[in-house]
Amino acid sequence: MNTPTTPADPMIRVNKLEKHFGHLKVLRGISFELSRGEVLVFIGPSGSGKTTLLRCLAQLEVPDSGEIWIDGARFDQRTRRSVGMVFQQFNLFPHLSVLGNITLAPRLVRGTSREAVTAEARELLRRVHLLDKAGAYPSQLSGGQQQRVAIARSLAMQPKVMLFDEVTSALDRELVKEVLQVMKELAEDGMTMVVVTHELWFARNVADRIFFIDHGVVVEEGPPERIFSAPKEERTRRFLGDLV
Amino acid sequence: MSGLVFLQVAPYTFRWDVLIPYVPAFAWGLLITFEVSIAAEVVGILLGLIAALARLARWPALRVIAIAYIDFFRGVPLLATLVWLYYGVSLLFGISFSAFSAGVAGLGITYGAYLAEIFRAGIQAIPKGQTEASRTLGLTSRQIMQYVILPQALRITLPPIGNTFVSMLKDSSLIAVLAVTDLMRQGMIVASDTFRAFEAYTFVAIIYYLVTVIVARGLAFIERRYAVSR
Ligand SMILES: Nc1ncnc2c1ncn2[C@@H]1O[C@H](COP(=O)(O)OP(=O)(O)O)[C@@H](O)[C@H]1O
Numbered sequence: 028m029n030t031p032t033t034p035a036d037p038m039i040r041v042n043k044l045e046k047h048f049g050h051l052k053v054l055r056g057i058s059f060e061l062s063r064g065e066v067l068v069f070i071g072p073s074g075s076g077k078t079t080l081l082r083c084l085a086q087l088e089v090p091d092s093g094e095i096w097i098d099g100a101r102f103d104q105r106t107r108r109s110v111g112m113v114f115q116q117f118n119l120f121p122h123l124s125v126l127g128n129i130t131l132a133p134r135l136v137r138g139t140s141r142e143a144v145t146a147e148a149r150e151l152l153r154r155v156h157l158l159d160k161a162g163a164y165p166s167q168l169s170g171g172q173q174q175r176v177a178i179a180r181s182l183a184m185q186p187k188v189m190l191f192d193e194v195t196s197a198l199d200r201e202l203v204k205e206v207l208q209v210m211k212e213l214a215e216d217g218m219t220m221v222v223v224t225h226e227l228w229f230a231r232n233v234a235d236r237i238f239f240i241d242h243g244v245v246v247e248e249g250p251p252e253r254i255f256s257a258p259k260e261e262r263t264r265r266f267l268g269d270l271v
Numbered sequence: 272m273s274g275l276v277f278l279q280v281a282p283y284t285f286r287w288d289v290l291i292p293y294v295p296a297f298a299w300g301l302l303i304t305f306e307v308s309i310a311a312e313v314v315g316i317l318l319g320l321i322a323a324l325a326r327l328a329r330w331p332a333l334r335v336i337a338i339a340y341i342d343f344f345r346g347v348p349l350l351a352t353l354v355w356l357y358y359g360v361s362l363l364f365g366i367s368f369s370a371f372s373a374g375v376a377g378l379g380i381t382y383g384a385y386l387a388e389i390f391r392a393g394i395q396a397i398p399k400g401q402t403e404a405s406r407t408l409g410l411t412s413r414q415i416m417q418y419v420i421l422p423q424a425l426r427i428t429l430p431p432i433g434n435t436f437v438s439m440l441k442d443s444s445l446i447a448v449l450a451v452t453d454l455m456r457q458g459m460i461v462a463s464d465t466f467r468a469f470e471a472y473t474f475v476a477i478i479y480y481l482v483t484v485i486v487a488r489g490l491a492f493i494e495r496r497y498a499v500s501r
């Protein structure tokens with residue numbers, strides 16, 4: 028576990044974030060703070076803006092207004108590396124082996140030696156329970172294995188925050204658990220995480236807080252016990268009703 | 272029917288044997304054809320790659336230059352380019368090209384324009400998720416192109432590049448007009464030496480045909496092996 032430098036600073040601070048695509052207002056003033064090591068789960072109907080929010084946090088979209096602070100610093104090009112992201116579609120590099128996938132960015136961006144990077148990569152593969160697949164190519168792996176490699180690849184850049192966008196949605200039922208398990212272990216190791224998921228098991232057991240988002244606004248937030256047992260808002264209740 | 276003159280045409284007797292003394296010359300010509308084609312293909316691939324990257328660059332001036340290059344050399348007949356390069360450039364600038372260099376340059380520049388579009392299509396076929404994942408890992412645009420996009424794009428463009436080489440083997444015959452002694456030129460020489468143009472050109476045509484078929488099949492074979500071992 029990392030030792031917090033300034034525990035008072037939130038790890039993420041998002042203030043009045045707005046994002047439009049043309050006339051479509053996708054994010055309409057999202058604000059929240061997340062402490063170091065906290066796990067935040069976003070739930071909400073399709074099209075409510077969850078992916079767009081994560082993409083803004085990962086700097087894949089430029090917000091129209093609002094601010095994002097990561098670990099006390101205004102988020103910009105130089106701090107991009109402090110946020111890792113895992114995608115629904117894995118997006119592994121098909122022309123590189125598992126080890127190649129994990130070591131590419133550290134070698135190019137952090138400038139670490141090949142030996143050091145390889146040792147780190149092996150440690151990460153052990154963490155995601157795939158040490159035996161180091162030499163395999165993505166096409167030789169199951170979806171669940173690919174997604175765990177994608178997680179390891181992201182971790183190799185030593186991010187302060189990890190974003191997960193419906194990372195189990197493209198997986199067969201029986202492969203979901205192994206990925207969620209790795210994410211749970213990551214959370215237990217103290218990683219700050221923002222997770223978009225429909226997996227209620229994860230939301231109940233790993234999340235510190237749940238945000239229900241609809242039409243680009245946070246409708247309701249709270250600890251999982253309360254959100255699931257006594258949602259205040261009618262919209263939340265209806266969404267959860269549809270889910271189970 | 273008064274204007275029509277009927278010629279009595281004797282049945283043509285092929286005299287293939289007259290070609291026998293020229294077999295070494297044809298072989299030499301074929302070698303030159305391969306040299307020119309390979310050199311021009313390499314030039315074309317380099318120019319095509321540069322033009323494709325310029326075509327997709329963020330800087331508008333680069334895109335404009337690339338588009339102008341591609342349009343121009345796809346629009347001008349190859350023969351015109353070759354003649355213009357060989358005679359025109361030496362007249363204008365006083366540089367004297369060897370016919371071989373002019374031929375390689377003309378073929379390479381023209382093929383570069385076609386290859387640029389092949390490379391561009393290959394680059395654009397790589398899913399956006401590859402770029403986005405690379406961005407979140409902190410790679411720069413150049414690093415993404417070099418280490419993520421191009422290695423994948425080149426792999427899918429190999430078959431169409433192979434096809435351009437097959438065409439190149441045939442199109443390179445145009446450099447015979449610059450008096451480069453390639454296979455075509457040898458055919459012209461033999462035709463005028465022996466007064467047996469029909470035999471000479473038929474023989475040349477058959478060799479071009481066989482060579483392109485063999486090369487095309489060879490490339491297809493390599494492609495299949497490559498696809499399986501991946
Ligand atoms: N690049 C884009 N251009 C235009 N509209 C977009 C774009 N990305 C997302 N949208 C729209 O924004 C809305 C929210 O999308 P998204 O953030 O993906 O929602 P969610 O992840 O919650 O399903 C949707 O209506 C979607 O069609």
Ligand SMILES: [Mg+2]
Nearest residue numbers: 077078079193
């Ligand atoms: Mg989404």
